[in-house]
Amino acid sequence: MKKQKPRVAFFDFASCEGCQLQIANLEEAVIDVTKLVDIVSFREVMKEHSDDYDIAVIEGSIMRPMDVERLKKIRKNAKVLVALGACACIGCVQRMVNQWPVEESIAAVYDKDPALNDNPYFANFKTKALDEVVTVDVYIPGCPIDRDEFCNVLAALLQGKKPPIPDYPVCVDCKKKENVCLYELSRVCMGPVARAGCGAICPTHGSECEACRGYVTHPEEDAHTEVLEKYEISAEQIMQLKSMFTYRYIEEKAKAEVEQ
Ligand code: SF4
Ligand code: SF4
Numbered sequence: 001m002k003k004q005k006p007r008v009a010f011f012d013f014a015s016c017e018g019c020q021l022q023i024a025n026l027e028e029a030v031i032d033v034t035k036l037v038d039i040v041s042f043r044e045v046m047k048e049h050s051d052d053y054d055i056a057v058i059e060g061s062i063m064r065p066m067d068v069e070r071l072k073k074i075r076k077n078a079k080v081l082v083a084l085g086a087c088a089c090i091g092c093v094q095r096m097v098n099q100w101p102v103e104e105s106i107a108a109v110y111d112k113d114p115a116l117n118d119n120p121y122f123a124n125f126k127t128k129a130l131d132e133v134v135t136v137d138v139y140i141p142g143c144p145i146d147r148d149e150f151c152n153v154l155a156a157l158l159q160g161k162k163p164p165i166p167d168y169p170v171c172v173d174c175k176k177k178e179n180v181c182l183y184e185l186s187r188v189c190m191g192p193v194a195r196a197g198c199g200a201i202c203p204t205h206g207s208e209c210e211a212c213r214g215y216v217t218h219p220e221e222d223a224h225t226e227v228l229e230k231y232e233i234s235a236e237q238i239m240q241l242k243s244m245f246t247y248r249y250i251e252e253k254a255k256a257e258v259e260q
């Protein structure tokens with residue numbers, strides 16, 4: 001009897017859908033992927049949908065009570081749950097909203113429309129990553145994800161191996177490329193704590209790293225703070241830098257301090 005291929009379903013929550021687009025644009029590699037797995041749901045590229053799947057690949061962050069219920073249902077159905085991209089892994093740019101009271105955010109975006117104050121959509125207007133709601137088995141970082149990394153992770157998963165996600169800082173790859181450090185050019189950068197795997201693409205092209213791939217498992221935050229202080233980076237600049245993609249870590253640090 002022909003062995004059944006693992007069934008993969010894609011889902012999205014609060015996101016720009018750019019990570020799914022990366023997969024939709026796999027080009028010739030898509031043939032290899034479909035040889036290995038059956039894609040049973042993928043709203044961006046097909047009409048069919050099935051709730052019978054082994055691997056759930058989920059893009060987006062969780063922002064509403066209805067998202068929580070939907071995510072728990074997906075988790076129940078899936079043997080393996082993959083968090084796809086920065087929104088799913090850490091909350092990404094929409095997590096910035098967590099730093100202000102809900103009413104302030106609503107007023108800033110929608111002016112002071114009183115009808116919005118009672119809107120249930122805004123009741124829990126806090127962004128969460130997937131693993132703050134359910135167990136996540138595999139993380140694919142980045143904004144957007146890297147297509148090759150997605151294929152490598154999928155291949156590792158199917159072989160029962162550990163997904164090959166680097167766990168060292170962006171600075172390592174940046175140094176290998178012999179880039180002049182942006183701090184020497186009076187710029188700021190999250191490279192010392194950011195997870196590598198992108199080939200230090202931003203500093204290589206003159207843009208600061210904003211840690212879209214999240215932090216390494218054990219970031220040297222104190223050393224990074226020393227660098228920021230040495231170059232006299234203002235507290236405001238530091239906050240801007242750290243809240244773009246990685247406000248999750250600020251929240252977690254504050255929570256840990258309160259619990260101590
Ligand atoms: S991680 Fe970035 S590219 Fe991917 S869905 Fe979120 S915002 Fe879009
Ligand atoms: S530019 Fe950024 S990534 Fe490169 S060495 Fe400097 S701090 Fe590290």
Ligand code: SF4
Binds near residue numbers: 209
């Ligand atoms: S250099 Fe930093 S911001 Fe740019 S892709 Fe890599 S991790 Fe993301």
